[in-house]
Amino acid sequence: MTYDVAIIGAGTAGVYAGYELLQLRPHLKILILEMGADIYKRQCPIVAGKVRECISCKPCSIMSGFGGAGAFSDGKYNFTTQFGGWLGDYLGDEELMRLIDYVDSVNVRFGATTEIFSTDSPEARAIEKKALENDLHLLQARCKHLGTERNLKILTNIYEYMADKCEFRFKTPVRTIEALDEGYRLHLDGETVDCRFCVAAPGRCGAEWFADRCRELGLSMTNNQxxxxxxxxxxxxxxxxxxxxxxxxxxxxxxxxxxxxxxxxxxxxxxxxxxxxxxxxxxxxxxxxxxxxxxxxxxxxxxxxxxxxxxxxxxxxxxxxxxxxxxxxxxxxxxxxxxxxxxxxxxxxxxxxxxxxxxxxxxxxxxxxxxxxxxxxxxxxxxxxxxxxxxxxxxxxxxxxxxxxxxxxYSARLELTEELESERPGLFAIGDGAGITRGLAQAGASGVQAARAIAKRF
Ligand SMILES: Cc1cc2nc3c(=O)[nH]c(=O)nc-3n(C[C@H](O)[C@H](O)[C@H](O)COP(=O)(O)OP(=O)(O)OC[C@H]3O[C@@H](n4cnc5c(N)ncnc54)[C@H](O)[C@@H]3O)c2cc1C
Structure with missing residues (x-):
């Protein structure tokens, strides 16, 4: 195989999968394929305030590129299993919380704040009570606000840490995924790459594309909301x-x-x-x-x-x-x-x-x-x-x-094991594109979970 692991998509899930593999198995040959731009070239004219309306970049720079849909986001990092995805259905809530805390510790390593807002304070409980009196239900969660500009800085730091340890290819959309007797062949524009393990992390913007690939590979999916x-x-x-x-x-x-x-x-x-x-x-x-x-x-x-x-x-x-x-x-x-x-x-x-x-x-x-x-x-x-x-x-x-x-x-939800492996051995699916997460914390956690499962096989 040309690569031990190929990751499709350098969004939150793909980046954390790559990061964790580098921690656990630094000798592996890892390729990360991303259809958007690298973190330095990701620019949205709307975010930069230069135009008032979307100029329809292809692919959309808000949704695509290193850091994925999260890059220009406000960076609200929620420490909870109550919302932000359904990963708890696969791992159990306790393990999921451990992974969410772990992803946060990585963020902190690369510059995230340690300040946390909590719903577990007398003031927060008073708000919860007032809400309940009016039949409104306040979900419990600790939350960190990374901030739009700080979020980009954290991502840049992560990229600079990973860049010489694995291979990134930007502006490189994966077109199809072919199952080999052992491993997978990814079809790019004008070339193919082979890998032993494939981790699909295409996010919301790649969801329809990925659902088509899953149909081609005969994988079961259920509708989402x-x-x-x-x-x-x-x-x-x-x-x-x-x-x-x-x-x-x-x-x-x-x-x-x-x-x-x-x-x-x-x-x-x-x-x-x-x-x-x-x-x-x-x-x-x-x-x-x-x-x-x-x-x-x-x-x-x-x-x-x-x-x-x-x-x-x-x-x-x-x-x-x-x-x-x-x-x-x-x-x-x-x-x-x-x-x-x-x-x-x-x-x-x-x-x-x-x-x-x-x-x-x-x-x-x-x-x-x-x-x-x-x-x-x-x-x-x-x-x-x-x-x-x-x-x-x-x-x-x-x-x-x-x-x-x-x-x-929300993407159609793929049939997955506890390790987030699909019905096809060696093909893992993580993050929003697999229909199992819908937020930064769980997307990152899903990447770590898949990486740990793959690391065990080497
Ligand atoms: C404007 C905005 C604000 C948000 N704010 C928050 C927030 O404050 N807090 C929070 O928790 N969540 C927030 N979210 C959601 C959060 O960003 C996502 O849940 C998270 O990024 C999902 O991570 P992911 O890796 O699964 O997918 P993504 O981050 O979407 O990354 C997927 C990547 O895969 C790439 N890709 C797709 N298909 C292919 C292909 N065929 N070949 C190569 N590459 C491909 C895409 O270009 C993309 O970069 C926000 C989302 C948006 C859009």
């Missing part, structure tokens, strides 16, 4: 009494009207709303900087409604894309609407937006989200905003801004 909703932006003061204590509050609510689950997600105190390109669709997201000088006066967070479809429908990914494409059709990208206008049933236009006390951090097109999201989603989101208003008065203000559409796709 799609989460759809909006990003809420309001003055940071409205949530300060919560975000100062727990930083990111994951609040879950069951709506009275439909019994659906709505949750807050990815909370960015003093942050910025950003647009992102998911497979050619412009959707909304958010982040915040650790550096106080770069902070805004607003807090943003997503409100997401989860949809898990049953037979005969089996294309949650297409469903999410279809809804998101409506906002692109109407607004040429992300739409923004004032909460008061939405409830009144009128469109927010430039003129009304001009009167808003809350100043948007993203230049989105004022519009009408009720023409985009299904009524059921809209009703769920409105009900949740009124529920949040009880623990953070001001959430339901007229000028609270709603951006749409925020969509979270």
């Amino acid at each position: 799609v989460d759809l909703g909006v990003r809420v932006e309001l003055p940071a003061k409205v949530f300060e009494h919560i975000t100062d204590v727990v930083y990111e509050s994951k609040l879950v609510y069951h709506t009275k009207q439909y019994g659906d689950t709505v949750r807050t997600f990815c909370m960015n105190p003093y942050g910025h709303v950003v647009s992102e390109n998911v497979d050619g669709l412009i959707t909304v997201n958010g982040h915040s900087y650790a550096d106080p000088a770069l902070r805004s006066e607003n807090t943003n967070f997503a409100l997401l409604v989860s949809n898990r479809f049953t037979k005969p429908f089996n294309q949650p990914y297409q469903y999410g894309k279809h809804i998101a494409s409506l906002s692109n059709m109407l607004g040429g990208g992300v739409l923004v609407q004032r909460f008061g206008d939405l409830v009144k049933g009128i469109r927010t236009n430039e003129h009304r937006m001009g009167h808003s006390f809350t100043k948007p951090t993203l230049a989105a097109t004022p519009g009408d989200l009720s023409l985009v999201l299904p009524k059921r989603h809209m009703d769920n989101i409105i009900e949740m905003i009124y529920a949040l208003d009880k623990i953070a008065p001001g959430t339901a203000n007229y000028d609270t801004l709603l951006y749409g559409v925020e969509v979270k796709f």
Whole structure:
């Protein structure tokens, strides 16, 4: 074999798999193939503030390149098994927590902060109680805020540590995976590479590609969910009494009207709303900087409604894309609407937006989200905003801004062993692309788990 191990994707999962293999078996020949750019050339004009709209880089620089989707992220590192993926189903929660702590220790080695926000303090318990009184459920988690700019620095440090110990090839998409009698042959543009073990870590942006490869290799997969909703932006003061204590509050609510689950997600105190390109669709997201000088006066967070479809429908990914494409059709990208206008049933236009006390951090097109999201989603989101208003008065203000559409796709979930090996021996699948994680902590943990299993075989 040309390589002992080939890793597809240099996102969080792939990087931690490579890092751990280097610790355990430094003599192995390891190749990491990444379709995006290296960490120095990863530049998104939107993140750099040079353009207001996505210019559709191929592949998208937010999602692809060394560090994967996490590179420009806010770097909220959650120490919990309650959300961020389903890795606990394979490893058990205790082992998963050990791995999450281990990945954090590696981050700290490369420059991460040691400051941790916790839900286990008298102040946090008071917030939890107040939430419970209003039928909102605060999920328990310790959380670290690495910060968008510090996150990039940590990744650069990791890259510089690994660069001369294994082989990286950037701008190198893997096209197909061929199973050999022993090992795998990866087809690149104009060449092939053979490896004894293959670790697939293609993330969300490579999820559809990977699902096709799994079908070709005859591997079993199950459907996953799609989460759809909006990003809420309001003055940071409205949530300060919560975000100062727990930083990111994951609040879950069951709506009275439909019994659906709505949750807050990815909370960015003093942050910025950003647009992102998911497979050619412009959707909304958010982040915040650790550096106080770069902070805004607003807090943003997503409100997401989860949809898990049953037979005969089996294309949650297409469903999410279809809804998101409506906002692109109407607004040429992300739409923004004032909460008061939405409830009144009128469109927010430039003129009304001009009167808003809350100043948007993203230049989105004022519009009408009720023409985009299904009524059921809209009703769920409105009900949740009124529920949040009880623990953070001001959430339901007229000028609270709603951006749409925020969509979270989850890859089809692959059949895997406890070691994260697929039904084909020697082929491992980790991270968001395998449908088993959806956050930095569990993605990193999945890489370490697969690396340890492979190390045992040498
Ligand atoms: C804007 C944004 C903000 C986020 N913020 C947070 C946060 O604060 N906290 C948190 O916990 N999570 C956050 N997340 C989620 C987190 O980034 C992901 O869960 C995590 O990066 C998943 O790691 P991964 O390695 O599985 O996939 P990814 O990080 O997506 O990496 C996959 C890599 O594989 C490459 N690839 C795909 N297909 C191929 C192929 N065929 N050939 C070669 N390379 C390929 C891609 O280019 C990509 O670089 C955020 C995500 C986004 C998009």
